[in-house]
Amino acid sequence: MTATTTKTSARVTVENGWAVRNLTDGSQVRARLLVDIMGDAEEPERDGTGVLLVRESDSYGGMTLGEHDGLSAVLDRLYRVERGQWAVANGNDEHLSPDCRIGDDDDREEFVRRYLRAFWDVKDAFLFRHRDYQDWADIWVVVESVRPEGWDEDWTISREGAESVAQEWSDWAKGDCYGVESQTRTLSDAMCADPSDPDDGWEDADACWGYIGDSGARYALSEALGVDEADVPAPYEVTA
Numbered sequence: 326m327t328a329t330t331t332k333t334s335a336r337v338t339v340e341n342g343w344a345v346r347n348l349t350d351g352s353q354v355r356a357r358l359l360v361d362i363m364g365d366a367e368e369p370e371r372d373g374t375g376v377l378l379v380r381e382s383d384s385y386g387g388m389t390l391g392e393h394d395g396l397s398a399v400l401d402r403l404y405r406v407e408r409g410q411w412a413v414a415n416g417n418d419e420h421l422s423p424d425c426r427i428g429d430d431d432d433r434e435e436f437v438r439r440y441l442r443a444f445w446d447v448k449d450a451f452l453f454r455h456r457d458y459q460d461w462a463d464i465w466v467v468v469e470s471v472r473p474e475g476w477d478e479d480w481t482i483s484r485e486g487a488e489s490v491a492q493e494w495s496d497w498a499k500g501d502c503y504g505v506e507s508q509t510r511t512l513s514d515a516m517c518a519d520p521s522d523p524d525d526g527w528e529d530a531d532a533c534w535g536y537i538g539d540s541g542a543r544y545a546l547s548e549a550l551g552v553d554e555a556d557v558p559a560p561y562e563v564t565a
Contacts (some may be wrong), residue, residue: 337556341523343508344563346550351512355527356549358542358564359504366502366535369493375471375482376490381452383462393467395445399437403427411436441467448481453491457499466491496538503564504534505545 337346343355371378377391381400406412411433412426427436434452441447449468455461468487470479482490496502507530510518514526536545542560547553 337550337552337558339558339562342563342565344546344550344558346552351515353510353515354507354530354550355510356505356507356546356563358536358545358560359506360564361500361502361504361534364500364502366497366537369490369497369537371490371494373471373473374486374490375448375469375480376487377467377469378453378491378494379465379467381463381465383455384460385462390464391467393445393465395441395447396437396450396465396467399440403433403436437465446470449484449487451484451487453488453495455491455495455498462498464491464495493537493541496541501538503536503542503545503560504532505536505542505549506532507549 337344339345340355343357345353345355347353377393379393379396380390402414403411404414406426409429410426411428411430413436427433438447438450441450447467447469449466451466453464453466455464466487468482468484470481472479508527509530510526510528518525531549533545533549536542539560542564543554543557546557546560546563550557
């Protein structure tokens with residue numbers, strides 16, 4: 326029988342920029358987030374997800390992401406007729422129609438998705454619009470089936486899962502990366518603490534880095550406090 330660890334639902338308060346939990350024995354644990362200002366967080370791993378991120382355009386002046394031949398082929402044949410209206414150019418790709426209008430931006434996205442499904446065995450494709458605090462990028466999320474090691478069948482990530490992969494990359498790219506530090510205080514230390522000093526009696530417990538985005542921050546706090554993610558405060562309330 327495998328032992329499992331279950332977090333308990335507990336009330337967590339915010340005190341002096343820390344998320345604080347009172348334990349049943351009278352001791353306390355508190356945690357807060359630190360922004361990764363040095364940019365040490367590594368780019369999220371996407372291998373094995375079947376998700377490829379391809380840059381179409383951006384204001385960064387260049388960005389290193391993946392490439393997809395089918396996507397390049399179809400995008401090279403699409404052109405803007407007028408604001409919000411697109412057409413397919415006559416070209417050498419036998420799968421693409423001669424010059425004809427295909428509709429607005431949403432129609433263009435659907436056209437690309439159907440083309441990749443029909444001729445490149447792509448399971449899904451959609452645009453993800455990354456917005457940094459100063460810059461932007463239009464990213465194509467291309468989803469293909471993968472066969473995990475030891476599996477007998479291919480597996481395809483869901484649209485929701487693919488969006489999460491893209492969002493995690495977006496959070497990383499704009500620097501929403503965190504570390505979490507935690508401290509503990511015994512009941513006796515809490516009772517003897519100087520009320521004018523919010524740090525009196527607290528001892529460093531742990532520090533861990535590499536959490537990305539709001540979901541990563543919430544997970545980090547829940548792990549440090551030993552509670553469910555639903556019980557932690559909003560990350561911005563406890564970010565130093």
